Amino acid sequence: MVFKEVIVLSIFESLNSKEIFSVSKTDIEKAIEIPPQGKMGDYAFPCFLLASIMKKSPAQIAAELGKSIQHPYIEHVDVVGPYVNFFLNRQAVGRKIIDEILKKKARYGDLSIGQGENITIDLSSPNIAKPFSMGHLRSTVIGNALANIVEKCGFTSVKINHLGDWGTQFGKLITAYKMWGDEERVKANPIQELLALYVRFHEEAEKDFELEEEGRHWFKKLEDGDEEALYLWKWFRTASLKEFGRIYQLLGIEFDSYHGEAFYNDKMEAVIKELEEKNLLTESDGAMVVRLEESNLPPCLIKKSDGATLYATRDLAAALYRKREYHFAKSFYVVGGEQALHFKQLFLVLKKMGYTWADELYHIPFGMMLKDGKKMSTRKGKIVLLEEVLHDAIKAARDAIESRNPNLENKDEIARMVGVGAVIFHDLKNDRLNDIEFSLEAMLTFEGETGPYLQYTYARTCSLLRKSHVPNSHTSLYEVFEDDKVWPIIFLLSRFEEVIASAFFELNPSRIAKYLLDLSQQFNKYYGTVKILEENDGLVARLKLVKATSIVLREGLRLLGIGTPERM
CATH class of the missing domain: 3.30.1360.70 (Arginyl tRNA synthetase N-terminal domain)
Structure with missing residues (x-):
């Protein structure tokens, strides 16, 4: 309530x-x-x-x-x-809210805003043949959390990994492979070798300007269905998906669709034809564009002068396909803020085509992941690999367990939950529009405003419940809920549904992250001042409070995509 x-x-x-x-x-x-x-x-x-x-x-x-x-x-x-x-009224509210949580359990906080309607969520979307860097973490974890939140609000989420598996960069990569590549080395270590080739291409292109033209030439051959170009592209794509799969498994994230840019190759001509039929296409220096002067925006480029298509062409085809396929009520694009102009143009072109549902398309921007105050760059090889960060976090969690609780069962699984949770929470506790400075040390701190702190608080509630013993003679006296030490927890528990609604309407998972920090801090303050397991008339009520807190912490962390170990 x-x-x-x-x-x-x-x-x-x-x-x-x-x-x-x-x-x-x-x-x-x-x-x-x-x-x-x-x-x-x-x-x-x-x-x-x-x-x-x-x-x-x-x-x-x-x-x-x-x-x-x-x-x-x-x-x-x-x-x-x-x-x-x-x-x-503390007693009435306390009784009502605790009973409701214990009755509904994980369903507490469920909302019926969505009435089962679909929301498509375009998230993660790494480029194939490139490493999965920390730069892709934000779209992945923000998008996954939003998917969980919209489900909690009564919608059905459709998670789409719109892979960057097409474009001029593949012409560049094919050029680099044909000039300097070694098949055996690429097969043995595909992503790292392909990255090295990609970086070398850009280094060499600064000295040899003809390389850029050769890259464009090979991409055009790829678009035209050249057998060699298609073979290399498919090889690069398959190798990339295999590597990405390991990372998604670590993060505990699954997708409903892996349709990337290439999927829309045979769907773009219909879009171009429709734009022509609606008299929306205009020639500009040999290229075809949709003019958007009435909205004070530059024209949206649909087809280059050499006939090659662009992001906008594919994204128009993707939006039309998703509407036909999923009949979405809303469609979210969890993509960095630097793409704001692209999405403004995309949505306006759809409106000019007469599609009123374009009003329900939302670009959900987020700040950049910075390293030493600068954006990470794949071209220059200045990246931090997400998989390495996740493994480092898991190892740090494993080391912490060995030093604090060496006899703990399922140490590897708990270390995975804690390490991965630390990385995810370090991102989601920040307002999504803020830039984040990459800091492995900050992510792996197991105290303060961190994922491990929340997980430890949850494990503490589980420990109290395991140790509890309630004699049959005890009755539940809710007067304990009027206590000034208890009320901050009760009040926060009562606001869970309100916070979920806020996270949905603001499209901002950090609302839930900050709420969970507040709840954990209040509970730990209570734990430090009250003998929760003392056998007296307030015992049952206190245990109900612990159980209710446990339920909300677990569900809140689940919404963020973070696991909850019962022992740490």
Whole structure:
């Protein structure tokens, strides 16, 4: 149950009784705040937005509202100037929320926003024949978390790994392989060898300008179905997918589709024909474009002067295919912020083609993963390999287990959960729009605002529940929920559904990550000051609180794509 909704409804009904009908529940919900200190209330409603409507001062409106609001879950209200501060009924809320969590278990926090409709999510999308670098981590883990969140909100997610398996870079790679490649070395170590060839191509191209033209020539041959070019391309693709598969398995991420750019090769002509039929194509220096001056954007390039297609052509074909195939209600593109112009153009072209559903396409940008303050570059070989980072994190977790709890069972599996969880959480705790400085040390810190800290808190709840012994004579006395030490936990547990909704509407998993840190900190503070397992009249209630906290921590971490070991 979301008690914020109780506050919203109480205010709304009070205003309706005064025949103030121009303020919606949404307006009220947006205005409600959580006070900076608990002594100021659990929720606060500033009355400024009502002043121009009611022709009264905000303080006068607050005084009137404060007198008219009553609800079983609201203990009392305090009016402080223009603010109406709401204090929830701790015993009633505590009883309600704990019972609801224990009854629903992992289904606690489920929302029905989506009504089963599909949301396609374009995520990860690494380039084949290149290593899976830390630069691809963000799209992968943000996209996977969003997929879990939309499922929690009642949608059906369709996770699409739109592989970068087409484009001029493959002409360059084929050129490099034919000039300097060694078949046996590539077969023995495909990704590393292909990366070395790719880097060498760009180094040599700075001295020999004809190399770039040769790369374009081989890509054109690939597009035209040249047998040798296709053979090499398929070989590079198969080798890449095998390597990527190991990384996705480590991360615990699966996809519903691996249709990459090449999948749309036979679907682009229909798009170009449709653009022509709708008189949207214009010639510009021999190339074909869709003009977007009315939106103050540069033209969208559809076909180069040499006849080769571009990202936009394939992405138009992909959007049309996905709408036909999945009948999506919304479509998310989890792609870095540097592609913002591309997606603005893409969505506008679809609108000009007459597709109103283009309004439900969303580019979900994120900041860059930086190394020494600079963007990682595959061309220059300045990358950090994700697989190496994951293995280093797992080894660090294994070493920590050996030093702290050497007799722990399933050490390898727990080390994998903790190490991988550390890497994922280091990303997701940051607002997705912020750049992140790569720091292996920061990722692998097992204290503070980290994934291992959350996992350890969850393991602590499991340990308490394993050690608990409840005599039959004990009854559940919920008065313990009124305790100032318990209330911060109860209040946070009551807000889980609210936080999930916020993460969905803002398309930002960090909302859940920060919430879990708050919950863990409050629980550990409680653990440090209260004898939870002491056999007295409050024991059953305390254990119910521990169990409820355990359920929410586990479910919250699952939404982020992080495992939850019961022992650490």
